[in-house]
Amino acid sequence: MSNHYQAVGWNRQKKWYDLILAFGVVAYLALFFVMHAVVFPNATVETVLIRGLGTGAFLLLHIILCIGPLCRLNPKFLPLLYNRRHLGVTMFFLATGHAFLAFLQFHMFGDINPFVSIFVSNAEYASISQFPFQPLGLFALIILFLMAATSHDFWLANLSAPVWKGLHMLVYLAYALLIGHVVLGVLQAETSGILAGIVGTGLVIVVGLHLVAAQKEAALDKQALHGSGFVEVCAVEDIPMNRAKIVVLADERIAVFRYEDKVSAVSNVCQHQNGPLGEGKVIDGCITCPWHGYQYRPDDGTSPPPFTEKIPTFNVRIDQGRVLLDPKPNPPGTPTQPALVV
């Protein structure tokens, strides 16, 4: 959490995260190069690099895409989410290296414009198996560039979280394009089933995890409570100390926190990246987002100074051990009276 922009707000966790990431990338490439030299001793350096960088980027994209649903299914994966954007930027650089070398090797030295060559060197656009796979990779790379370029909090704050999230959902289109790029590219020449099996398994894992997580979220949304005036949402005992119970009221999620001898309710949506505040906990008297540690005071939904983020609050009452909520949100940062637990 930072109240001003800087390239990277380094802290101990981020340093460890990036150190492990860098080690993982270097170890993967080294292992790939050694194995490639054993299996394909006649391959040129350019070919090995193209393959190593391409497979590294594709593998990293799978890891990135699995982190979100894994966190929805099990909070133990949340540390992976903390600095996920560095994974994304690293993946973009690996993909760019792959694309640049392929561009250089296959298109740069011809007698037509190399950018045109990507689209016309294979013109079998009516074919299924022979469909040009390189334009698919190029379009995916453009999307990955847009995401990497707007990954900083500057863009998140200026585009607003919903727009930024919407833009970054293009990663799913990029993933679909890359599956096409791989299936119509390398898998057309690869006769053994090993690579096809690996890609197919990755596809099943990514799609399966996202569908399971999405179904779980949809099931929670279906438990929406309706009513006017104060609506009973749960018993005080249902809320763990310094934690929250998430309820769905008026088509949006509300996090009802219990702390000290009080109960307060705020929007479940963090202002930073729309993280689930209700899955966080109260630390030092502040609700702390489980994704990136953004903090808000439970009674007025504002971040402690010098920070300026604000979230909507909700009026709350306790009646005979039952928690009652007014579904109408207060404007972001509005102070409310916490309900006292007798």
Place this chain on the structure above:
Amino acid sequence: MIRSLRKRHQRIFWLVFLVLPPVFIVGLFNREPIPTVQVFPEALQPLPKAFSQTWETIAEDGDFSALLKTQQSSNGWKLQVKPLKEAAFPDVLVYLAIEKSPDITPQSLLLGGMSGAQLRQFHIPQQMVEHDAYILFYSLGIKKMVASLRLPAVATKPRR
């Protein structure tokens, strides 16, 4: 994540679930067979000599001089022209003609272009083989014949 984005995410992944696995399977099952060599062929036989019979001379016309060389190859006669110094004329075209003439005639056969002192190789049309002929150098830039070099019949005559 807010509810609208959650719904969008769910719809996207149902779409991905419906589209990508079929694309993956169709892509795999439509693979074109790649021929593989099971048995290595016999060791390669020595290649026949690509060129046989050569003739060469240095010919000149005024300030222009060139090394001329003919070779018989499996698909006809080749003529190599290597100017001994830069041909300082713009857009030089090289023709072959039976007769020497101050201009290009309909009977002149275009062999190709030439520039500077670069070595150029041309195919000699079959109808010019075993004929006395002239190599004509015509500057398209100044619209003028700049040199004519004699190519005797012996240059394209098979040796006995």
